[in-house]
Amino acid sequence: MYLAKINVTLRPSILDPQGKAVQHAIASLGMEDVRDIRMGKYIEMKISSDDAEAAGRIADEACRKLLANPVMENFEVTLEEIR
Amino acid sequence: MYLAKINVTLRPSILDPQGKAVQHAIASLGMEDVRDIRMGKYIEMKISSDDAEAAGRIADEACRKLLANPVMENFEVTLEEIR
Numbered sequence: 355m356y357l358a359k360i361n362v363t364l365r366p367s368i369l370d371p372q373g374k375a376v377q378h379a380i381a382s383l384g385m386e387d388v389r390d391i392r393m394g395k396y397i398e399m400k401i402s403s404d405d406a407e408a409a410g411r412i413a414d415e416a417c418r419k420l421l422a423n424p425v426m427e428n429f430e431v432t433l434e435e436i437r
Numbered sequence: 438m439y440l441a442k443i444n445v446t447l448r449p450s451i452l453d454p455q456g457k458a459v460q461h462a463i464a465s466l467g468m469e470d471v472r473d474i475r476m477g478k479y480i481e482m483k484i485s486s487d488d489a490e491a492a493g494r495i496a497d498e499a500c501r502k503l504l505a506n507p508v509m510e511n512f513e514v515t516l517e518e519i520r
Binding site: 359361362363373376377379380383385387388389390391392393394395396397398399400401402403412415416419421 | 481
């Protein structure tokens, strides 16, 4: 069994109005040192497979088919073995 | 300058209907080995500080005050030095 931790981020060339809004809110709280906020998604899933390569393939397929929009988003998968 | 990578996740005791919906969608695509999907947020921010400890404090404060709901969510900050 593997735990897949997936970060989905907007590609750098895509504008991120949600990040901009959060940045204004943070600045108005007095934290002026914070810049360039980008918002993304984080997904955790368990994959019942004993083979890391197969688990990676399944996580990758889930990202490409459903979790990320490949035109606008990048994704990054980290696998962790669990019992 | 530091890049803070922040994962905000629902606490384990909180139900995650969005994760359940994604799980049904993934199962209907034929990926039956995927279980226990939990959805969270991923945030990247740059912090202009030369001190890792101060940068960590700022990221932590941003999470507690704005990015995460401490009643329902956990957060995890990873710092990376950048130029």
